[in-house]
Amino acid sequence: MGRPSIKPQLIERTFKVFLARGYEGASVNDLVAAAGVPKGSFYNHFASKEALAVEHVRRYVADLELESLVESDASAFQALREHFERCIAARTATGLENGCLLGNFSTGVPTDCLELRAAVDEGFARWQGSVAAVLRRAQLQHELQPEIAADELASYLVGAFEGAIASARASGKPEHVTAFMDMTFEVVLPRMTPGDAPAAP
Amino acid sequence: MGRPSIKPQLIERTFKVFLARGYEGASVNDLVAAAGVPKGSFYNHFASKEALAVEHVRRYVADLELESLVESDASAFQALREHFERCIAARTATGLENGCLLGNFSTGVPTDCLELRAAVDEGFARWQGSVAAVLRRAQLQHELQPEIAADELASYLVGAFEGAIASARASGKPEHVTAFMDMTFEVVLPRMTPGDAPAAP
DSSP states (O other): OOOTTTHHHHHHHHHHHHHHHOOOOHHHHHHHHHHTTTTTHHHHHOOHHHHHHHHHHHHHHHHHHHHHHHOSSOOOOOOOHHHHHHHHHHHHHTTTTEEEEEEHHHSSOOOOHHHHHHHHHHHHHHHHHHHHHHHHHHHHHHHHHHTTTHHHHHHHHHHHHHHHHHHHHHOOOOOHHHHHHIIIIIIIIIGGGGGOOOOOO | OOOOOOOHHHHHHHHHHHHHHHHHHHOOHHHHHHOOOOOHHHHHSSSSHHHOOOOOOOOHHHTTTTHHHHOSSOHHHHHHHHHHHHHHHHHHHHHGGOOOOOHHHHHHSOOOHHHHHHHHHHHHHHHHHHHHHHHHHHHTTSSSSSSHHHHHHHHHHHHHHHHHHHHHHHHHOOOHHHHHHHHIIIIEEEEETTOOOOOOO
């Protein structure tokens, strides 16, 4: 094992390399150069580039603060709005042109990287599961119509968020992210509230 | 210039390499090996890997059959349903685990590949623009509430589709795609129909 201080340094300083270049675009040489550590030290701490990427996915999912989302005292829709606002602030802080690590890895990891793909899949499943838990609370509290499948809606909302981030990344236009928030919280979810449907014209 | 037959062969046989490995993961050596042409021939036909990738993006967007979508005689929502069904069939035919070329490139192309990013952005803009045109027809034909911003909803639907494909790719579960169709056509759009809002409980 190398010096204990090297491992956090390797993790801290390689996040942006993966984010900006993608999994395939980030070579071990790029990663150790960004971290400022010798290549040998890298392999003292991580068995492979894939193992470091898995560590980043776990940290990224932890940073989504899914506990705050699930345990929020706010109304369910308000808790979701605050959650996605936090996600957008975090993506904006690291540059919308870099997208979302989980989203980038979901499309950019080669099919044979099974461990990394499993970590990405587990991250999405935890995220969608937490959103679904809030949507089920919304149903109990009569904020969301009971007949709507909470798991499917959760998958839909997370997918729409990821799609908006990808469009914002591709186009350089943050309007896609604004459109996601407007559509979700001003159009889509309000029309799913019991007894609060807009009147016929 | 090389032999005319080489160029279509290079294009036909490299699509799956880009799809499965991503832009960064597909090297020129991989591409010429898959195409069965000498490396020198590659550069007779394409200035760079990026130029070939741009060609694939243009063909991919052409294969979305956006004219069929816009000119469909079906009701607007039915035309959209048929369009996304065609998209899902096409993605399934090339393997859901490979995702969507446009979506993969939207998250996986390095930020400094300006020409390719512009082609991806233009592809998304054409796709979203065609969906928006159908949504505006839906408004004229009283299928969609007139106060909804068609451009924002189009961006949202395309984003949700891309997110669902990415989740299906990451997880290996086609249920994410089914959830997209169910949510869009059974839950989200029906609640945006004028005078057809569900009654209060």
